[in-house]
Amino acid sequence: MAVTLADVAARAGVSSATVSRVLNGNYPVAGSTRERVQRAVAELDYVVNGQARALAAATSDLVGVLVNDVADPFFGLIASALQAEVGVGAAEPGGKLTVVCNTGGSPEAELTYLTLLERQRAAGVVLTGGAVDSPAHSTAVLARLARLAASGTRIVLCGRPALTLPGESAPLTTLAFDNHGGARRLTEHLLSLGHRRIGYVTGPPERSTTGHRLAGHRAALAGHGMGPGTDAGADADQLIVHGGYDRNAGFDATLELLRRDVGVTAIVAANDTVALGVCAALRDRGLSVPGDVSVAGFDDLPFSADASPALTTVRIPLQEAGARAGRLVMGRTAPPPGGVATIATELMVRGSTAPPATRRS
Amino acid sequence: MAVTLADVAARAGVSSATVSRVLNGNYPVAGSTRERVQRAVAELDYVVNGQARALAAATSDLVGVLVNDVADPFFGLIASALQAEVGVGAAEPGGKLTVVCNTGGSPEAELTYLTLLERQRAAGVVLTGGAVDSPAHSTAVLARLARLAASGTRIVLCGRPALTLPGESAPLTTLAFDNHGGARRLTEHLLSLGHRRIGYVTGPPERSTTGHRLAGHRAALAGHGMGPGTDAGADADQLIVHGGYDRNAGFDATLELLRRDVGVTAIVAANDTVALGVCAALRDRGLSVPGDVSVAGFDDLPFSADASPALTTVRIPLQEAGARAGRLVMGRTAPPPGGVATIATELMVRGSTAPPATRRS
């Protein structure tokens, strides 16, 4: 049915080995022969069978990327940039296809997709966000990754905690986001505006990012003498609500915060999506942003600049990170020394934060 | 290096054919033998080589989806739902990996990825949005699709114009969005609010969607006696600005519309992203939405409900469409009769549209 190498060879009057060599250009072929072969290829509209090639040459044209959900702009931006980097002019030899796997944050799905990618002998795998910090899961993932690495699959972690393979000294290649620093600067910004009662809506507890951002927030408070041991920090826990990474979590958490009646003048959200929910809840209760309560997010997703008021947030250069992960997984770039590179984050001050309303006590 | 079928066979004391049969479960194997094989598989941690399997069985575990850009929520939602549908419990036999290809709307990229997918002998291909309505391109794409179809690759078009393979009577399986109807109802909504001067910012001219939406808009106007031939429709062209699908296009187009000073009381945008730009431009000029000018979008992307004011728009059930495309491309669902199914759109009335401000003439 389909045209094969042999067909092309027959038409060009050469052996299939020669055709293969013309196609791959890694062996001397006389100019005239090359031309004849190329003509035959064009005439027959021959397209190499990637599976046969992969089997024979023990290579693969696939790169996998594990994301929570590619519909989430956070992951979409990473995946998009990665794909652009990996796909290269696409026809170019070495250009690879990107397999997107939505894990939904489920450890089982993550393992399953890892197996599927191993089955396809993927050339590389990029793991993003979704890490669930359970030791059991980490162990299982590590086992899979160890086998992948052993079989030559390049592995890159992007925005998730560094992982060290058993028996290795350096961790796997990792692009870590500076969540801690970003969160710290964000809270410092609020403090410098004069806020002293700052609510905080966390992300899902099992996500490592959640902890890092919260820690940054606390570091900022501590730096202003509002640490846990201090007077000002006495009811610090009351200002924190545990949420999740979606809009509704922000909405509900905000209602809870208001119910506690702790007098917040600002609320920091786990990320921009949550911040949207926070704003919605505040408006729902008749409070204006930032007139009554300032709101800040994290990630600087595209919609954040267009929200009204525009959201003060912390920018993570997701596209740069995705592109860099792409280069790393293709082996076009050397891994950072020590395996781990930290991606800087940047405070974006916009309209959703302002000094607290002056009120008589 | 890697564990092969033969290794498992040796360990289980059977032939590799038997191992293959146990793995595929498509041939009778005695219970005791099956068990022994399964134990060997587990002990050796065997993972089948997908490429070898694909070559031998002439099957593939890949499904490709061509999108403009997966970072764009419009495509991200489709891709995500598609992936979820196609990936099935993932381990399940028949679960396929989704290859995401960003074409950036470029015809060449589209062709290149189609070739790449043919090379991998993809089991199916879903083409979304990005169609550029140039005849040359259509012809080239058709040629590629014809070959793919001939080799058994299932093809589904999602949100792009139906295409008929040369020599075929029925078009390829297509999920078409009812852009025309949605746009018509949207404009009718504005008309019924009392708007008579309605600006329109189009999408990119080469996109088929652009034409359909604009046609729907015009149909609504015509239905209210405001067609091109009428008095009211005399300067209809002045009310239309040609734009693109991004925020800046909306911003610039709006400024242009205001510059023309045609007295618009409402602006319909090509899509939600554009609408965001429209709102930004209006605010930039000191106009309030919907106080001074009503604004409407299209697509009902997730951020639209959270914009403030919340955006009146036309909902396209992108996730349903993606999931359905997934089922079709997997052959789990029969194609719609006639090949083409139209996906209904729904008017979502929210806060960004209101009756025009009463003004003395």
Added chain:
DNA sequence: AAGCTGAAAGAAAGCGCTTGCTGTACGCCT
């Protein structure tokens, strides 16, 4: 003119799997 070199082409052995066909041994029928 014989021998050598090196470039170019071919033969053929796999890569790891599936599957049609060929055994083989058992149970069952008559």
Added chain:
DNA sequence: AGGCGTACAGCAAGCGCTTTCTTTCAGCTT
């Protein structure tokens, strides 16, 4: 008891390519 059908299991032939090793042959050297 002899012949058959049935249920498994194995053999071996590919799937379409890459790549090692061999062969061929033109062009030089001495």
